[in-house]
Amino acid sequence: MQNSEFKTPFFMIDENKLIENLKIAQHLKDISGAKLVLALKCFSTWGVFDIIKPYLDGTTSSGPFEVKLGYETFGKETHAYSVGYSKEDVEAVSTYCDKLIFNSQSQLQAYRHLVKEGTSIGLRLNPGVSHASQDLADPARQFSRLGVHQEQLLSESFNCIDGAMFHMNCENKDAGSFSQLLEQISENFGEYLNQLKWVSLGGGIFFTWPGYDIQTLGKSLRDFAKRHGVQVYLEPGEAIITETTDLVVTVVDIVENGMRTAIVDSATEAHRLDTLIYNEPASVLEASNDGEHQYVIGSCSCLAGDQFCIARFDKPLEIGQRLHIQDSAGYTMVKLNWFNGLRMPSIYCRRSNGEVRKLNEFGYQDFKDALSRWRV
Ligand SMILES: Cc1ncc(COP(=O)(O)O)c(C=O)c1O
The missing domain is CATH 3.20.20.10 (Alanine racemase)
Structure with missing residues (x-):
């Protein structure tokens, strides 16, 4: 697959x-x-x-x-x-x-x-x-x-x-x-x-x-x-x-407010927290250092400064396009949280023989249960 x-x-x-x-x-x-x-x-x-x-x-x-x-x-x-x-x-x-x-x-x-x-x-x-x-x-x-x-x-x-x-x-x-x-x-x-x-x-x-x-x-x-x-x-x-895992996201919107920003269906605050805590920009597989088209890769959380990185690309990004946020295994999955009720990333492993195994997926019930199980 x-x-x-x-x-x-x-x-x-x-x-x-x-x-x-x-x-x-x-x-x-x-x-x-x-x-x-x-x-x-x-x-x-x-x-x-x-x-x-x-x-x-x-x-x-x-x-x-x-x-x-x-x-x-x-x-x-x-x-x-x-x-x-x-x-x-x-x-x-x-x-x-x-x-x-x-x-x-x-x-x-x-x-x-x-x-x-x-x-x-x-x-x-x-x-x-x-x-x-x-x-x-x-x-x-x-x-x-x-x-x-x-x-x-x-x-x-x-x-x-x-x-x-x-x-x-x-x-x-x-x-x-x-x-x-x-x-x-x-x-x-x-x-x-x-x-x-x-x-x-x-x-x-x-x-x-x-x-x-x-x-x-x-x-x-x-x-x-x-x-x-x-x-x-x-x-x-x-x-x-290190370098074993991508966080794969989709561009859901592109806005232009002085800098072109591609908004993706993930957030550092929820899914890659150390990007934010240590102010260390992520890297994107599809980017190229001397690409003509520069974008902020912005999160879909409500936090104003929540972005993955600024990156350059050879071609303009398009809504619906996927991006691979590289090196996303350490201190990420252990810190996942439900901020903004965002979709929680599923977790897969690509085996050496090419087969992909699903290790986890999350739904609305997981989100709801994490907040309360009982009413007052
Ligand atoms: C006591 C202790 N051992 C091991 C580690 C793992 O460190 P690293 O993931 O940087 O190898 C940490 C990280 O904070 C730690 O506090």
Whole structure:
């Protein structure tokens, strides 16, 4: 079946592209000895987990539902970490996870006795250094609540944990800068890490980016593991699903108010939220850098500044034409919302053999149920 037969908007996940990323992940595991767990906060469309499972070691999750989903639909290792757990959360999460990572020493002390036997306990540490281009996404930003800062660490905490987690990167494409961060961690936390069994170095490492120096990354991870006698984990999200998925939309109108604007049947605010949050324009498959015809690709939500990007095209756009918003898998499907009562994109996967499988579709009842199930 051709994409043109499906009603827009929809996401199309491409299995071949996913496998290309997964093979790089496998290579990284082979050269580094690190284990890789998929960060479900980035991508948790479990309908394609059978494709991912053979390559990765498990999942890492935040809230209780995500943890349960990882356990049920992916299996292998299930890690749980949240910035703040309630007592009920710890009890719920503890049923499913084999590693539970607390964000603070107060949570560790309050809840460690609730963690079921056999589950390995960890603590998130904040290294105070990071690689992130935007302050909003910088785990080491001023007054960061993410993890225990070095000056607050109590040596007693290490009596009741097996592992530690550092997450300090966001889309880091530079293996050299990551290696430097690791050296700083070894220098500042080494005496503690030597007492542990495992260390997770979080996500945000863009090892599937074209030209990424994976040998340097692999060596740094291997050296770090050896230096401290620990099993190293990474928690990739975006690196696994980058460039695998298009959000396919249709132009429903074209208006001209100083700039020509093509309005499409989707909105960043509802279907591609990070475009808006991080002010990072999307890219459109059909666009061409030196095209004569420039358009704002505008959303159909009511928010004045809601647009996908400004793009140029060789030919004028037409109402009814489809556009492919590229690289739309990470932090999109996990953040879908019903703003303006827009049609929710369906989700499909194009398998390696060309067959297209439907993973989800949504209707009016889903919208209605999300708002209320009962009247007052
Ligand atoms: C603790 C932790 N691990 C892993 C990730 C995944 O990061 P990415 O999708 O950039 O690889 C995040 C993202 O925020 C995170 O906060």
